[in-house]
Each structure stands twice: as structure tokens, then as C-alpha cells.
Amino acid sequence: MRSRFISTVRKFRRQQWLVVAMFLLIAGFTAFKAVHMARKVIYWQAHSDEPIHGWMNVGYVAHSYRVPPYVLYQALGLPKQQPNKRPLRQIANMQHRSMDEIKSVLQNAIIHARPPYPPPLPDQNSDQEASP
Amino acid sequence: MSLTDQLLAAFLLYGMPALFGVTMFSSIGAPLPASLMLVAAGSFVEQGEMKLWPVIIVASTASVLGDLIGYGVARWVGRRLVKRISRKIGGEAKIKKTEALAKRWGGPGIFFSRWLVTPLGPWLNVTSGIADYPWRHFILWDVLGEVLWVVLYVMLGYIFSERVQSIAEVLGNLAWVILGFIVAVILGWKIMQYLRSQNSVNA
Numbered sequence: 660m661r662s663r664f665i666s667t668v669r670k671f672r673r674q675q676w677l678v679v680a681m682f683l684l685i686a687g688f689t690a691f692k693a694v695h696m697a698r699k700v701i702y703w704q705a706h707s708d709e710p711i712h713g714w715m716n717v718g719y720v721a722h723s724y725r726v727p728p729y730v731l732y733q734a735l736g737l738p739k740q741q742p743n744k745r746p747l748r749q750i751a752n753m754q755h756r757s758m759d760e761i762k763s764v765l766q767n768a769i770i771h772a773r774p775p776y777p778p779p780l781p782d783q784n785s786d787q788e789a790s791p
Numbered sequence: 792m793s794l795t796d797q798l799l800a801a802f803l804l805y806g807m808p809a810l811f812g813v814t815m816f817s818s819i820g821a822p823l824p825a826s827l828m829l830v831a832a833g834s835f836v837e838q839g840e841m842k843l844w845p846v847i848i849v850a851s852t853a854s855v856l857g858d859l860i861g862y863g864v865a866r867w868v869g870r871r872l873v874k875r876i877s878r879k880i881g882g883e884a885k886i887k888k889t890e891a892l893a894k895r896w897g898g899p900g901i902f903f904s905r906w907l908v909t910p911l912g913p914w915l916n917v918t919s920g921i922a923d924y925p926w927r928h929f930i931l932w933d934v935l936g937e938v939l940w941v942v943l944y945v946m947l948g949y950i951f952s953e954r955v956q957s958i959a960e961v962l963g964n965l966a967w968v969i970l971g972f973i974v975a976v977i978l979g980w981k982i983m984q985y986l987r988s989q990n991s992v993n994a
Contacts, residue, residue, distance in 0.1 A: 667989040675985065682978040689971030696964035703957045712956060714799030722838050723953045744840075746800035 711762045713748035720747070720765055726772040729781045734768035735761070795824045802828055807845060811853040818857025818937075820913030825854070826944055827959035833948020834955045843949075847941055854905075854937040855930075858916050862929055865920025873921055886922075893922030898932045905936025906943060908970045 671679070709723050717735065721728035735750060737743055743750075751761045771779070802809040810828060817825035829850060835841040877883045893900075897919055904911040919929055944962070951958045 663990055664986065667986055670989070675982075678978060678982060682975060682982060685971050685978065686975045689968055689975055692964050692967045692971060696961055696968060699957065699961050699964065703954065703961070709954050709956055712796060712799075714796040714803065716803050718838065718840065719834065719955070722834070723955075725953070744803050746796075746803050748796060748800060749804075 711747065711765060713751070713758050714746050716744055716746055717750075718744070720769075724769045724773075726769050730768050730772040730779060731765055733779065733781070734764050795827065798824060799828060799831060802831065806841070807849045810846065811849050814850050814853035815857040815860075818854045818912065818916075819861050820916075824959070826909065826962055827955070829941060829944035830948035830951075830959045830962070831955045833945040833950075834952035836945065837949045837952035843945070846945055847938075850941040850945070851934075851938045854941065855934055858905075858912070858933050858937065859930070861913055861916030862920040862926070862933075865917040866923065866926075867920075869917060869921045870923060889918075890922045893919060893924050897922070897924045898928055901929060901932040902936040905933065906940035907966070908973070909940070909966045910970055 711720055715723075717731045717737070718728055721731050732738070732743065735754070737750070745753075747761050747765075748758060751758050754761075770776070798809065798813055802813070810832060813823045813828050814825045817823040829846075832841060832846045832850070836843045836846060873886065877886055897915075900911075900915055901919060901924075904915045947958055947962070948955060
């Protein structure tokens with residue numbers, strides 16, 4: 660049985676080898692994607708927080724990290740009365756700061772808004788400045 | 792700033808027009824982050840920043856329109872081109888065979904490529920158009936599949952509203968894993984079939 664199988668494989672022409680190569684290539688690609696996906700899911704289970712990206716707005720980051728939005732508005736020096744829909748990248752450009760700087764400001768504010776730290780109180784002055 | 796970041800930022804700023812444009816061009820075949828945008832839309836619905844029905848209606852309409860553009864161009868332009876080429880270099884019998892195959896399996900293929908094996912979607916629009924798949928059947932399967940895709944992804948964004956980026960990355964990988972698995976099984980089955988037939992000839 661085994662020798663018959665080997666003799667059949669030895670008789671493979673270019674067309675058959677091409678199909679085998681395609682099979683191996685696709686199986687390898689599928690395995691790579693499956694491993695990548697499994698790693699993502701494992702990382703996701705281990706880390707409850709999603710990395711901050713430039714497209715996110717302050718509201719989404721606050722929602723994702725489960726902190727009150729005013730904490731993040733305050734940390735970025737933004738008025739909190741009107742929800743700011745601008746993405747973080749645009750806020751970074753407006754404030755002439757790098758995206759990494761914005762991320763570290765937000766992460767620092769998030770750390771200090773979560774236990775064991777009590778969240779900072781809403782800043783009354785920034786409200787008054789923001790109101791028309 | 793990556794294209795994905797720019798488009799998602801545009802979605803935050805402009806809302807529905809950005810969702811419509813990205814979903815439509817993605818259905819035509821442009822490599823745009825429509826799935827991530829739908830999951831993000833689900834999250835914004837959950838946060839009360841957007842309303843569910845406009846998101847579903849706009850995204851479904853845009854994706855169906857994009858598919859129809861791909862199908863229409865392939866049917867009225869691509870088909871003529873393929874016929875002209877096949878008249879010159881041969882292969883008309885193969886085109887007839889492909890047409891028969893598309894008529895037999897086209898419906899389920901169109902339906903599953905809309906929401907399960909999404910990387911195949913734009914390709915199936917083109918092959919369905921070239922193979923002259925009946926347009927009424929195309930629209931039926933297309934609408935069913937696209938509405939299911941939109942509802943499924945928006946609902947996943949709604950449920951996992953705190954993890955938009957992560958869920959979209961997992962879904963993107965999952966679509967490729969399913970597609971790769973199907974193709975690998977078909978090729979593996981073909982190889983086994985060939986080996987068996989050769990063994991029986993040798994025996």
C-alpha cells in the first residue's frame with residue numbers, strides 16, 4: 660500500500676505538484692491566520708483594555724476603559740459640556756502634541772480615575788470657561 | 792495616520808455619509824475597513840451616539856449598491872470583453888461550463904460570501920456578472936446576505952462595545968481562516984481522489 664502510494668507520488672507531473680504546492684501554501688496560510696487569531700483572543704482575554712488608537716474619540720476611550728468621560732476631557736484640557744466627537748488624532752494636531760503624548764496623558768488619567776485612586780472631581784472652572 | 796484611522800475618524804466626524812461611502816466602495820472591492828466601521832457603529836449605537844435603524848439601512852443599502860455596481864460592470868462590460876477574448880484565443884466551452892456552475896451554485900455562494908467568507912464577496916460579484924447569473928436571483932441572495940452581515944457586525948459591536956478594534960481584528964482573521972479552510976479541504980479532497988484513482992489503476 661505504502662510503496663504503491665510512493666510510486667504514484669513519483670509519477671506526479673508538474674500539474675499535480677502545482678496542486679500539492681497550492682494545498683500546502685493555503686493550509687500554511689490558514690494555520691498562520693488561525694494562530695494569529697487565537698493569539699488575539701488569548702491577549703483579549705488577558706488584557707481587558709483595548710489599546711488607544713488615533714481614530715477613537717474621548718467618549719469611546721472613556722467607555723472602553725470604564726471611566727467617567729469628564730476625567731479624560733479634563734486631562735486633555737477640553738471643555739466637557741458638549742461631547743467632543745473629534746478623533747484623538749485631530750485633538751493631537753489641534754494641541755500641537757504627538758499622538759503618543761495624548762495616549763500617555765489619557766493613560767495617566769485613566770490610572771488615576773480607577774481604584775485604588777478616587778476619580779478627580781469635575782473641574783468647575785473649565786465648565787464656566789466652556790459655557791457661552 | 793493610516794487609512795483605517797483616517798476613515799474611522801471621518802466616520803466619527805461625518806457619520807452616515809462616511810459609512811455609506813466606505814461600505815459601498817468596500818463592496819466594489821476597495822480594501823477599506825468596512826467591517827471595523829460596522830463594529831464601531833454598533834458600539835456608538837450602544838453608547839447612544841447613533842441610532843440603530845439608520846446605521847442598518849445606510850450600511851445595507853450601500854453594500855447592496857456596491858455589489859450591484861460590481862455585478863453590473865462585469866455583466867455589461869466584462870462579459871463582452873471575455874467573449875471577445877475567448878473568440879480569439881479559445882476557451883468558449885470553459886466559459887459555458889463556468890456559467891452552468893454559477894447558475895447551479897451561485898445563490899449559496901453569493902449569500903455566504905456576503906457575511907461569512909467576506910474576502911470573496913467582490914470577486915463573486917464579478918464572476919456572477921461575467922457568468923450571466925440571473926440578476927433577480929443575484930439581488931435576492933445579495934440583499935439577504937448583506938443585511939445579515941450588517942446586522943451581525945453591528946450587533947457584535949453593540950455587545951462588545953468596549954472592544955471594537957479587537958473584535959474587528961478577530962472577525963477579519965476568522966473570515967480568512969474559514970476561506971482558507973474551505974479551499975484547503977477542496978484541494979486536499981482533489982489530491983486524495985487523484986491518489987485513489989491512480990492506486991486503483993495500478994492495482
